[in-house]
Amino acid sequence: MSYLEFLGQYGDRILSGTLVTIVLTVLAAVLAVAIAVAAGLMRLSRNALIRGVATVYIEIFRGTSLLVQLYWIFFVLPLFGITLEKFTAGFVAVGMNLGAYGAELVRGAILSVPKGQWEAALALNMSPAKRMYRVILPQAVLIMLPPWGNLLIELLKGTALVSLIAVADLMFQVKQINGTTFLSAQSFGTALIIYYVLARFLLTPFMRWLERFMQRKLGRA
Amino acid sequence: MNAQDLSAFPMALQGDNVPMVSFKNVTKSYGSLVVLDALDLDVAEGEMVTIIGPSGSGKTTVLRMLMTLETINEGVIYVDGEPLTHMPNGNGLVPANRSHLRKMRSKIGMCFQHFNLFPHMTALENCMEGPVHVLGLSKKEARERSEELLALVGMAEKRDQHPSRLSGGQQQRVAIARAMAMRPKVMLFDEVTSALDPEVIGEVTNVIRKLVAEHNLTMLMVTHQMGFAKDISDRVCFFYGGRIEEQGTPDELFGNPRRERTQQFLSAVKEAV
Ligand SMILES: Nc1ncnc2c1ncn2[C@@H]1O[C@H](COP(=O)(O)OP(=O)(O)OP(=O)(O)O)[C@@H](O)[C@H]1O
Ligand SMILES: [Mg+2]
Numbered sequence: 001m002s003y004l005e006f007l008g009q010y011g012d013r014i015l016s017g018t019l020v021t022i023v024l025t026v027l028a029a030v031l032a033v034a035i036a037v038a039a040g041l042m043r044l045s046r047n048a049l050i051r052g053v054a055t056v057y058i059e060i061f062r063g064t065s066l067l068v069q070l071y072w073i074f075f076v077l078p079l080f081g082i083t084l085e086k087f088t089a090g091f092v093a094v095g096m097n098l099g100a101y102g103a104e105l106v107r108g109a110i111l112s113v114p115k116g117q118w119e120a121a122l123a124l125n126m127s128p129a130k131r132m133y134r135v136i137l138p139q140a141v142l143i144m145l146p147p148w149g150n151l152l153i154e155l156l157k158g159t160a161l162v163s164l165i166a167v168a169d170l171m172f173q174v175k176q177i178n179g180t181t182f183l184s185a186q187s188f189g190t191a192l193i194i195y196y197v198l199a200r201f202l203l204t205p206f207m208r209w210l211e212r213f214m215q216r217k218l219g220r221a
Numbered sequence: 222m223n224a225q226d227l228s229a230f231p232m233a234l235q236g237d238n239v240p241m242v243s244f245k246n247v248t249k250s251y252g253s254l255v256v257l258d259a260l261d262l263d264v265a266e267g268e269m270v271t272i273i274g275p276s277g278s279g280k281t282t283v284l285r286m287l288m289t290l291e292t293i294n295e296g297v298i299y300v301d302g303e304p305l306t307h308m309p310n311g312n313g314l315v316p317a318n319r320s321h322l323r324k325m326r327s328k329i330g331m332c333f334q335h336f337n338l339f340p341h342m343t344a345l346e347n348c349m350e351g352p353v354h355v356l357g358l359s360k361k362e363a364r365e366r367s368e369e370l371l372a373l374v375g376m377a378e379k380r381d382q383h384p385s386r387l388s389g390g391q392q393q394r395v396a397i398a399r400a401m402a403m404r405p406k407v408m409l410f411d412e413v414t415s416a417l418d419p420e421v422i423g424e425v426t427n428v429i430r431k432l433v434a435e436h437n438l439t440m441l442m443v444t445h446q447m448g449f450a451k452d453i454s455d456r457v458c459f460f461y462g463g464r465i466e467e468q469g470t471p472d473e474l475f476g477n478p479r480r481e482r483t484q485q486f487l488s489a490v491k492e493a494v
Contacts, residue, residue: 114337116333116335116337117337117339119288119290119333119337120333120337120338120339120396121339122288122289122290122326123288123290123326123329123330123331123333123400124350124351124355124399124400124403125323125326125327125351125355125403126350126351126354126355127323127355130354130355134350134354135339138341139340139341142341217341218340218341218383219340219341219342219343219383219384219385219386
């Protein structure tokens with residue numbers, strides 16, 4: 001079977017798997033950003049308990065394997081009465097894991113905004129919350145966008161693990177195709193190329209665009 | 222921090238001629254390094270007081286404590302008769318809560334050596350930020366107020382520029398307008414010309430001269446420009462080792478310094494020029 005015939009026969013399944021991977025990536029990314037901002041801010045709280053909760057969260061999710069976390073969320077949580085549908089479990093696990101890494105990016109970016117900005121905001125008598133979201137966060141966003149680009153590529157690649165709980169993503173589809181055809185080079189080769197294209201020609205240009213957009217919005221361009 | 226005995230300090234300053242700013246026995250230290258040593262300093266309403274002195278003598282610390290950017294170890298600071306970082310409770314003073322601090326801070330504005338404009342906002346937005354988001358003015362009112370002040374500092378034409386497009390002198394003038402937009406009673410200037418190229422220092426000092434002439438502001442200024450200090454101040458304080466070594470009118474202090482350390486400092490500064 002030529003590669004073209006292979007694509008003709010299995011293209012539909014590969015395409016549907018790719019779409020699932022894209023949707024998973026988007027949902028996990030949204031969750032990761034939300035968790036990262038929340039946990040990153042909590043890490044900077046003056047309250048030791050709030051700080052502690054965030055630290056424990058980040059330690060657990062960065063210190064253990066994403067696959068184990070995925071299995072916990074899908075297989076173990078039901079024992080405690082929390083049952084998630086496999087697709088949901090998939091993006092929740094990836095989002096929570098990458099959110100823990102993102103929290104450190106958020107925290108680092110906030111800390112790298114010059115101290116003078118905090119002081120000027122305080123001298124204007126701004127409340128702590130306003131200082132954060134009117135003055136510091138907009139500047140921190142610009143600082144953390146480039147590392148977020150890398151993190152989101154990690155996130156995209158991480159979604160491949162959800163195939164192990166039978167979510168029909170790209171990886172799951174090519175494994176199935178390989179299982180019935182034994183055309184490993186074609187199956188996994190195609191997956192390799194698609195993941196690369198998604199990362200290199202969708203995600204990276206999107207982040208570049210976002211950086212330029214924010215720079216213009218914040219008057220840096 | 223040890224709880225200090227505050228019973229010796231009045232809950233408020235009363236009577237005629239209450240100073241706008243009053244440091245009473247204020248001590249500030251970092252670990253074993255004493256930066257301000259039992260400082261007493263009064264500034265009358267409408268007075269322009271300049272602080273000079275060698276590096277590390279505590280000049281910036283005086284302004285930062287007034288802006289509540291540094292905590293106080295001992296003593297009490299009064300602004301407009303009321304304790305700044307303390308508040309009356311029963312018949313004594315206790316550390317101030319947030320709302321007291323916010324009330325007191327609204328009386329004070331500060332300009333920094335490195336301007337600290339918000340880079341993501343235009344000149345006009347920098348000036349409107351406080352009036353809109355702290356004072357609760359409408360956008361229209363805040364804009365009018367800000368445009369007036371930008372005109373006063375000669376920056377009306379650049380109002381839609383971001384700080385990255387402005388020179389140091391221009392940024393500092395916007396920073397002065399931003400602080401003034403909050404209508405403070407006390408303005409603090411910490412070496413506002415030190416980061417500027419010599420040829421633009423004049424545009425900032427001229428703005429400060431204008432403020433002195435046109436507004437009844439109380440001002441505390443730290444500067445290394447002795448000439449400027451001499452013709453603008455009502456009083457000059459020479460700091461040394463966290464204390465006021467000598468103070469007086471500009472004529473007294475520059476023309477006839479009595480203390481040896483003042484004489485040494487002034488002649489060293491003269492040589493450097
Ligand atoms: N956060 C801090 N931690 C430790 N020491 C500090 C801190 N801030 C200031 N100091 C010390 O306090 C002393 C007084 O500092 P301050 O900034 O008030 O000096 P200054 O008179 O403004 O000097 P300069 O002319 O160099 O600006 C210095 O010895 C400085 O090193
Ligand atoms: Mg200083």
